[in-house]
Structure formats: C-alpha cells, structure tokens
C-alpha cells in the first residue's frame with residue numbers, strides 16, 4: 573500500500589496552547605515544537621502529515637461563521653492531494669464547527685476528523701497525544717468514514733450529532749441521540765450499521781457552499797419569558813431562529829402576545845425551528861396542545877437535532893437559498909445524518 577497522507581488544519585484550541593501568566597494562550601508554532609520533540613509523532617505507523625497553521629490561532633470561543641467557511645474552503649482546496657483531514661480545534665465551539673462543516677461539505681468521500689483536547693500537548697498529563705494520534709490514524713484509515721466526524725476520548729462521533737457535555741473531564745463530547753460511529757479500545761470497533769457508503773469518486777464530487785452572513789440565532793426558553801424579549805430577538809436582520817423548547821417541544825401558551833410575536837415573525841419569513849432543551853429525545857409537536865399551538869404559530873419541528881446542528885443547518889440553508897418555504901422543508905429532511913425522522 574502506498575503511504576497515506578493527512579492534511580492537518582490547525583485552527584487553535586487548548587491542544588497547542590501554552591500557559592502564560594497563569595492562563596492558557598494560543599501560541600504560534602508551539603504545538604509543532606512539541607510534536608517534533610515527541611518520538612511518537614515520528615512513528616512509522618503514522619500516516620505522512622502536513623500541518624497548516626491558521627493565522628491567528630484562535631481560542632474557539634472567538635470563532636464565527638466565517639471561520640467555519642475558511643476551514644471548509646481549506647479542506648476543498650487540498651481535497652485532491654490527501655487521503656483524509658484532521659481539524660485541530662478548541663473544544664468550546666467544536667460541535668458547532670463539526671456540524672457546520674458537515675453541511676457545507678456535501679458529497680465527501682474522505683474522512684474529516686475534528687479533534688482537540690482538554691489539556692495541552694505540552695503538559696505531562698494530557699489527552700492531546702491520544703486524541704491527535706488516533707485522529708491521524710482514523711483520517712488515514714482505509715476503512716474510510718466518508719463524512720465529518722468528531723473524535724474525542726476513545727469515541728468517533730458523527731460531527732453533526734455531537735455536543736460538548738463536560739467542561740472538565742476528558743469525556744467532553746457525546747452524541748446523545750446516536751451511538752458512536754466507532755469506539756477505540758484495544759481494538760478499533762466501527763459501528764458498520766451507521767457508516768455511510770464511500771461514494772465512487774467518479775459518481776460523486778465534493779460540493780462546497782460557504783455560510784455567509786447567516787443572521788441566525790438561538791433562544792433557550794425559560795419560565796417567565798416575555799413577548800418583549802422574543803420580539804426583540806426576532807427583529808430584522810434575523811432570518812432564522814432555533815427556539816430551544818421544553819421536553820417534547822413545548823412552550824408557554826397562556827400569553828397571547830408571545831404566540832402573536834412568533835406568528836408575525838414566521839409570516840414575515842423568519843424560519844423558526846423547535847428543538848428540545850433536553851439532551852436526549854425528540855420534538856413531537858403534536859404530543860401536547862402546547863406544542864401544537866407553537867406549530868400553528870409557524871414553528872417547524874427540529875426533531876432530534878442538536879441545537880448546534882439546527883443553528884448551523886439553518887445558517888447553511890439560508891446561505892444556499894432565500895426562499896423561507898424551501899428552507900423550512902429542507903430543515904425537516906435528514907441531509908447529513910443529523911436527524912431521525914419518525
């Protein structure tokens with residue numbers, strides 16, 4: 573077999589940070605210095621890899637939608653030259669980036685593995701080394717996973733199903749509504765039932781559509797929310813809102829002004845997507861009268877999508893097309909494995 577090669581898009585994050593004045597900072601070239609000094613990163617079983625360091629390196633809490641588009645464009649520009657891709661990224665907004673990449677990159681036939689760590693590689697005790705080495709092996713694996721994934725702490729998750737669930741532990745990510753695509757123990761065990769078929773290169777070409785000026789937002793309902801707060805949120809230029817509701821998709825319905833505000837925005841063409849605040853389970857708009865009332869006001873179901881997937885999917889679809897009805901219809905389809913239809 574010819575040597576396989578992996579492109580590393582190094583965007584920043586804890587994995588390559590250095591402690592200065594008692595807190596972690598992204599520092600250019602610092603990660604590469606650690607890797608050169610560590611014999612494991614020279615191991616002959618690793619694929620050949622090229623590191624492209626972004627300028628500036630970011631703490632991912634500073635990332636915005638144009639950064640997602642930059643990463644996707646970078647992968648597209650290098651797509652033909654590599655067998656797989658690793659995106660090194662901070663954990664704070666990693667689930668948003670993994671979801672956004674999944675929507676922007678259509679027709680992937682190669683793996684894109686997003687990873688990072690909770691402790692930098694420079695520290696004696698860290699999760700960076702294992703996350704990076706296994707991601708490189710997954711990106712180069714001949715049993716290709718042709719989609720955007722998130723690898724962390726022994727589990728390969730579908731990118732558009734991932735959420736950050738732990739601020740402190742090494743088990744920082746989960747995909748609450750879908751089992752992992754693979755688990756990494758002594759053996760690398762793929763869940764073949766969930767893996768997508770690798771499209772034939774001649775039959776599938778990678779399509780990239782950048783997310784531009786999305787004007788989307790999300791709002792987590794809370795007891796006592798006023799129509800005034802919702803009204804302010806729904807003002808132009810907002811074009812799409814992920815409304816994080818209770819349980820199976822419920823919201824307060826005793827305040828007519830709240831419902832009128834929603835209905836007025838939906839009639840103006842704002843796409844309102846109902847996602848549950850619960851970590852697991854799905855929206856079922858007609859299970860309770862309260863959910864049905866929201867649907868009558870014009871909110872559509874986000875089914876079991878994560879809020880991260882719903883927000884980035886909205887941003888992507890609104891970048892593709894201005895037609896709110898088309899966006900509503902696409903939001904309720906399973907495009908990349910992000911939702912389960914009943």
Ligand code: ASP
Pocket residue numbers: 584585586587630631632633661662663664665688689690
């Ligand atoms: N604040 C860091 C970031 O998201 C956290 C991390 O990487 O774990 O870049």
